[in-house]
Amino acid sequence: xxxxxxxxxxxxxxxxLLMLLVKAxxxxxxxxxxxxxxxxxxxxxxxxxxxxxxxxxxxxxxxSSRSECTRAMRVIQEALNxxxxxxxxxxxxxxxxxxxxxxxxxxxxxxxxxxxxxxxQALWEExxxxxxxxxxxxxxxxxLSIKAGPSGQGGDSDGEQ
Numbered sequence: 006x007x008x009x010x011x012x013x014x015x016x017x018x019x020x021x022l023l024m025l026l027v028k029a030x031x032x033x034x035x036x037x038x039x040x041x042x043x044x045x046x047x048x049x050x051x052x053x054x055x056x057x058x059x060x061x062x063x064x065x066x067x068x069s070s071r072s073e074c075t076r077a078m079r080v081i082q083e084a085l086n087x088x089x090x091x092x093x094x095x096x097x098x099x100x101x102x103x104x105x106x107x108x109x110x111x112x113x114x115x116x117x118x119x120x121x122x123x124x125x126q127a128l129w130e131e132x133x134x135x136x137x138x139x140x141x142x143x144x145x146x147x148x149l150s151i152k153a154g155p156s157g158q159g160g161d162s163d164g165e166q
Contacts, residue, residue, distance in 0.1 A: 008105050011101075011105055012102070012105055015098055015101050015102045015105070016051065016053070016102075018098055019051050019052075019053070019059070019095065019098050019099070019102070020049065020051055022092075022094055022095055022098065023049060023051065023059060023060050023095075024049065026060065026085070026088065026092065026095075027049070027060040027062070027082075027084070027085060027088070029047050029049070029062060030047055030062050030081050030082045033046075033047055033062075033064065033081045034064075034081075037066075038064075038066070038077070038079050040066070040077075042066045042067055042077075043066075043067045044064045044065065044066060044067060044079070045064050045065050045067055046064070047062045047063070047064060047081055047082075048062065048063055048064065048065065049061075049062055050062070050063060050084070052084070052089065052099075053102065054116045054117070055116065055117040056089045056090075056099055056117060056118070056119050056122070057084065057089075057117060058084055059084055059088055059089050059095065059099075060084035060085055060088045061080055061082065061083055061084040062080070062081050062082040063078050063079060063080045063081060064078070064079045064081055065077060065078050065079075066078075089119060089122075090119075090122055090124060090125075090128060096119070096128060099119040100119060100120075103118050103119055103120060
C-alpha cells in the first residue's frame, strides 16, 4: 500500500464517520455573503489540518474570480466540542493520518495535530496500550516494548513485528 493510497482511504473513513456523527444542516442560507456571489451548499470540514474543526459545516463563496473568493467562508454549524478526542474511532483515524504526513516544518506549518492535544497521551495509552495490544495467555507471553507517541514502533523485543 502506498502512502497516497493510505491517506486517501483514511480521508474516506474520516469523512464517512463524520457524516454519521454530524448530520448536515437542513436549514442554511443561500443568500450571498460576499460581493453578491453565489454560495456552495454545506460542506464538511474534515479537520485534517486542525482536528478541532472536524465536523464543522461551512459554505464558501463561488465568485467569478477564484483568487478573490478563496477565503470567503461562512460557518453554518460549529463542530461538536472535542469530537475527535471523545470518539475513539476518529481518534484512531487521526493518529493514522498524522503518522503518514511528512515530518518537515514547512509541511506542518499552521497544522493543529492530534498529538498536541491536551489529554492526548492519556487517551493514546488508553486506546493503544489497553485495547489494541492483544492480551496473551501465560503459555504465549512474550516481552513487548512499546514506544509512546504517534510514531512509536511497538513490537516484540526479539525484533518481530
